[in-house]
Amino acid sequence: MKTQPIIKNENLKAVYQAVCRSGAISRAALAKKLRLSKPTISILADELIKGGFLRESADPGEQKSRAGRKPICLVPQTDVHRIAVAHWRSGGCWMDFVDAGTGICVERVRIGEGPDGHVDDCRLLLQLTRSTFEEACSRRSSMQKDQKESILALCIVLEGMLDPDRKRLISTPLRISWEEGGRILSETEKYFRDLCVGIFVDTACAGYGEMITQHLEERDFAYINMGDGIGASLVLHGKMLGGASGSATQFGHICVDPDGPRCRCGGYGCFEALSSEYALYERYRDRIPAGCRDAMNGLSYEDLARHSETGEEWAVLAVNETADNFSKAVRNLITLFCPELIIIGGDGTVLGERFMDRVEKNLNRLDYLFMASKVKTVLGGDTDQLVDIGAAGYMIDHYISLADPYRPGLHIG
Numbered sequence: 001m002k003t004q005p006i007i008k009n010e011n012l013k014a015v016y017q018a019v020c021r022s023g024a025i026s027r028a029a030l031a032k033k034l035r036l037s038k039p040t041i042s043i044l045a046d047e048l049i050k051g052g053f054l055r056e057s058a059d060p061g062e063q064k065s066r067a068g069r070k071p072i073c074l075v076p077q078t079d080v081h082r083i084a085v086a087h088w089r090s091g092g093c094w095m096d097f098v099d100a101g102t103g104i105c106v107e108r109v110r111i112g113e114g115p116d117g118h119v120d121d122c123r124l125l126l127q128l129t130r131s132t133f134e135e136a137c138s139r140r141s142s143m144q145k146d147q148k149e150s151i152l153a154l155c156i157v158l159e160g161m162l163d164p165d166r167k168r169l170i171s172t173p174l175r176i177s178w179e180e181g182g183r184i185l186s187e188t189e190k191y192f193r194d195l196c197v198g199i200f201v202d203t204a205c206a207g208y209g210e211m212i213t214q215h216l217e218e219r220d221f222a223y224i225n226m227g228d229g230i231g232a233s234l235v236l237h238g239k240m241l242g243g244a245s246g247s248a249t250q251f252g253h254i255c256v257d258p259d260g261p262r263c264r265c266g267g268y269g270c271f272e273a274l275s276s277e278y279a280l281y282e283r284y285r286d287r288i289p290a291g292c293r294d295a296m297n298g299l300s301y302e303d304l305a306r307h308s309e310t311g312e313e314w315a316v317l318a319v320n321e322t323a324d325n326f327s328k329a330v331r332n333l334i335t336l337f338c339p340e341l342i343i344i345g346g347d348g349t350v351l352g353e354r355f356m357d358r359v360e361k362n363l364n365r366l367d368y369l370f371m372a373s374k375v376k377t378v379l380g381g382d383t384d385q386l387v388d389i390g391a392a393g394y395m396i397d398h399y400i401s402l403a404d405p406y407r408p409g410l411h412i413g
């Protein structure tokens with residue numbers, strides 16, 4: 001049974017979410033939307049205003065009433081509560097300080113040394129994250145005069161997979177083994193005793209970010225993150241399967257060619273082994289004209305898009321094959337779980353029209369067309385920004401009590 005404080009916290013969150021996701025809304029409209037009485041909405045809104053989560057503002061879009069006043073709306077308070085989002089990426093690590101309500105980044109700092117924030121030794125990641133967080137927090141607080149910014153939580157977002165039950169994680173791109181991942185999680189608990197910390201997977205956060213920004217709360221969709229590796233986040237009736245742990249699906253390891261090359265997972269012919277960015281150079285090296293072969297080492301989707309646009313044969317072939325492999329993997333996905341929408345995210349968003357047209361044609365050829373015709377495939381937004389918005393939104397929605405926002409704890413996935 002839900003206790004009174006739980007119901008109150010859920011209602012506070014519902015009000016906060018509705019205001020943040022609409023940008024500005026009147027108390028009356030909020031009461032109608034959330035099916036709560038106007039007095040209840042007023043009590044909840046006043047508590048959120050007192051807590052620095054919301055403020056009142058004259059609605060800029062509305063005409064003045066006869067009495068000469070514009071209607072008052074509730075809007076997110078955007079300069080009080082922050083969430084730090086640490087991005088652990090194989091190409092470089094950084095930390096964004098984002099507004100808790102909107103997920104908009106207000107400052108970005110590098111975690112690793114050097115211009116790209118690259119961290120070679122995964123054992124140093126946590127230590128560097130802690131020192132970056134502490135330095136940035138003390139610098140930010142010394143810069144503030146009357147303003148009382150507060151940090152609600154730290155989210156660590158990584159490329160990999162989490163195992164919340166056994167308290168461990170793995171990341172091939174960051175070269176973190178299960179064992180090392182277990183150590184990182186137990187040290188996180190020690191290093192950040194006084195803080196609410198969440199450890200999440202990047203694909204899940206970006207998918208959650210799409211859900212928030214595209215208002216997909218009730219929909220069934222799949223967010224497919226194409227980059228160095230390939231992952232997916234599956235959302236059913238607005239609920240992300242496996243939460244932010246990335247453990248509900250290993251979409252990149254769907255076999256699309258049993259005779260294909262060996263994959264990093266140990267299998268053969270996985271979608272990731274054929275068409276992720278890490279596999280591209282190896283796969284198309286012999287087709288690239290000899291003169292520019294060396295310059296193409298580390299071939300990316302962006303390179304494919306650029307070279308296929310000018311009609312270079314090898315690049316056109318690579319884009320087509322990537323689209324065909326994507327279609328085969330998605331076909332498997334549709335047979336298991338038929339989403340209304342498939343969003344392509346990560347570096348894959350640059351693949352463009354040639355790729356999308358071919359995928360559409362392939363999917364239209366499916367024999368169970370009645371299912372596939374429901375599915376719309378689109379390109380997603382800016383992945384780093386979506387990760388910020390998704391991580392902050394997920395943290396607030398799942399782990400922060402707005403009635404008691406500073407409760408420390410470690411949350412995995």
Ligand SMILES: [Zn+2]
Binds near residue numbers: 264267268
């Ligand atoms: Zn694999």
